[in-house]
Amino acid sequence: MDFDAVYLKYVSLVYNVALQYVQNVPDAEEITQDVFIKVYEKHDSFKGESALKTWIYRIAINTSLDAIKAKSRKKRAAFANRDDAALEKISDFNHPGAALENKEALALLFEAINQLPEVQRSVLILLKVEELSQKEVAEILDKSQKAVESTFQRAKQNLKKILDKTEGKQN
Structure with missing residues (x-):
């Protein structure tokens, strides 16, 4: 697998999926990085039973959902600790389009x-x-x-x- 070619082909797809889930650019960029780290680390486990695009979509969706859950846990913990700065709205909607x-x-x-x-x-x-x-x-x-x-x-x-x-x- 030519990782550079895979990255160039799918980076926009992954970023857009992440952005749809988290609705802010910094989190979407971080998720995109995380997805491609996972793709790189797990490319040997890709068996080709589905299309590469499908496999990458699954990783992007799961990573996005995990990020949302993690942010939600942080927000609950902050609420318990009364950290007002962390209680700000999760989504600062900033979709470039x-x-x-x-x-x-x-x-x-x-x-x-x-x-x-x-x-x-x-x-x-x-x-x-x-x-x-x-x-x-x-x-x-x-x-x-x-x-x-x-x-x-x-x-x-x-x-x-x-x-x-x-x-x-x-x-």
Whole structure:
């Protein structure tokens, strides 16, 4: 495996996936580094049973979810210790592709997406943000296409409920 070629080919993909999960540039950059360290260290364990892209997607998603969990644990610990600086909002939404006037709306949307269960969040991000096919998402998440479709429908319903509650609080 030519690691440099793999890195150049997939660095944008990994960074964008991480950014969809954590919604801030520094964390996405750190996750991207972590993913490629894992790819480098574990490339011997890649058996080729799935596409290299699928394998890298899985690592990116799992690393992103692990980073979110770690940040959540730190936030809970800080709350227990009353560290006010660490109690600041986890996500300082800063997606480079978002126009200024849309940042607030996008921040609210991603805040709602982050409230979804992990699998629903992953399916929604991979299908609608990353624009992958159901077949690709099924491969990445090791699920059937029917399970992906069902999970997507539940994610949409749950997202609508979350957004309706949020909208109700603002009015």
